Amino acid sequence: MSIGQKRSVKEHFGALDPAKTALVLIEYQNEFCTENGKLHEAVRENMEHTNMLANTKKVLEEVLRANSGVKIFFAPITFDESNVENPNKHIGILAGCDYDNLFKRGTWNADCCEALKPVLFEDDSGKDGPDQLKPKHPGITHVLKTKHAMSAFKGTDLQESLTAHGIETIAFGGFMANCCVESSMREAYDIGYNCISLIDCVSTVTMAGYEACTKITYPFFSSTMKSETFLRNLRDAIVTKSAVSEASASSSPPKRQTYAATRAQTCTYRYICVEPNHVNPSRPSRPNRPERKLHVSAKMPEQKFHDDLPEWDVRKIDEKGDVFQVGPWRVDVRQKVEGEVKRQTDGGKELERYINMAQSFGTEAKVAESVYMGKLKTILARDACSCTADVGEAFGWGCCMTVLRLPFETGCLLYSPVLDDSQQMDKIHRFLEREKLLPVEYIVCPTPQHHLCLREYREAFPSAFMLCGETRGGVMPPCHKRRRDLDFDCVLHPEEAGGELIDWKPSTVQCRFEYGASTNNGKKDWSIGQHKKHLQEFLDIFMVEDNRTTEIVLIHRPSGTLVLSDLL
DSSP, X not given: OOTTSOEEHHHHOSSOOGGGEEEEEEOOBHHHHSTTOTTHHHHHHHHHHHTHHHHHHHHHHHHHHHOSSOEEEEEOBOBOTTOTTOSOTTSHHHHHHHHTTOSBTTSGGGSBXXXXXXXXXXXXXXXTOXXXXXXSSTTTEEEOOOBOSSSTTTTSSHXXXXXXXXXXXXXXXXXOTTTHXXXXXHHHXXXXXXXXXXXXXXXXXXXXXXXXXXXXXXXXXXXXXOHHHHHHHHHHHHXXXXXXXXXXXXXXXXXXXXXXXXXHHHOSSTTOOSOOSOOOTTSOOOOOOOOOOOOOOOOOOOOOOOSOOOOOEEEEOSSSSOEEEEEEEEEXXXXXXXXXXXXXXXXXXXXXXHHHHHHHHTOXXXXXGSTTHHHHHHHHHTTOOSOOSOOOSOOEEEEEEEEEEOGGGOOEEEXXXXXXTTSSSHHHHHHHHHTTOOSEEEEEEOSTTOOTTHHHHHHHOTTSEEEEEOOOXXXXXXXXXXXXXXXXXXXXXXXXXXXBSSEEEOOSSOOSEEOSSOSSOGGGGSOHHHHHHHHTTTEEEEEEEOSSOXXXXXXXXXXXXEEOSTTO
């Protein structure tokens, strides 16, 4: 599969896929890294600030020890004595390389730096040039053809090597942060790779330059993270891959896999074990939807939440049993989805935001009186307000899902999807089956904040009609722009259009992935207007704006239930 080609979520999703991940180490050479290197003093302050050599060494040692499929590409820059290889001797940094005779091939200055060479290469190799370096782990470490320009792709065999090894994600480190590293990252991004910038494994000649690229430019074309966060995601990916392999090899498949056989005999929807009792005669029939191969989810390592929230459960809201509340799902706010990849941060920024919010209310000492009581109580009690260390404990908020039975028992609508208390969907599937709420016909994402588990729902219910709202606050991008890995069917706009309060429009953002065996599955046979008319038969739909985001609010007329999320 070529980079940039539309992929299935299964092929793309994950904290990382070790077998499709590469580390590209740019110019870790004595000229920069080691005392007496001609450029060492220029970058020393930034190197010491980020502790980049120690961080890089730790990443390499763990990658080599794990041997999980991650590849390492060493990308040096060198020039011959005549500098004829230099493409731009008279302008900018390459002119400096010519004038100061930097990175001369066959010299100590151009060799792999002393801090990393014992980890990667044989000590007596590379003295005559980087092409003579002998990797200690030849199946993992690869030396690229030396470059003579900014980008590690220019004039090297990097592109060919990445393609040959099936690489899709690249983590970058090296020199200089705002020059060769950034040039390489930009080119990788344009090709279609998922780029990760290891911000504590890069350095440059000024702290101002470092801050500018890592905080301003890098986020435009990469996921920025510290090396420890990268390693944590890599460890989680290795655990997940191992668990999936064990589950696939097991002679006793998960219980839900047996539903596929039942499904073919009873109905056309995934996870349905009984036929609906009633059919809406006014509703057009839909063609059979294509079967999708079951995805076996591995259980990720869990960290206990310390809060006062009730236990996860299903609660019936009305007497008839048409409205249910499911949750609370404890949302770990350290999780992020950037560039269609879910990863876990160290939590420092989120923790700082919560504390600043509490301080703005003047309630640091009286957390129980603030809107953040469950989130900050434990944090404040433990004097963890400095936000200077890794936040190892899971923290966040509780989120509940509302489930509405559709008229004539023809399925259900899910509002603000959640996972169960094991961070899976098993209990949710059993609940939907037990209450005869399947198929899931509609999934409503009420705000841009409620998106972390949408991929799981889109995979489980590919034929459901998924709605989100456009935002007007300017603080958060709407879901359909934030999550390009999801194919939203409709975006609700809070504006006057044809005399209506809400304008229903198709998403203008193309989804990068395919769900189901075909893009032309059953959910596409109704127009947005038909879905709108059907929903308005039993729902009043509103959009409430504030200065941060916009929320979809429902009133379920048969039961008189007001359905909210963050407005509570």
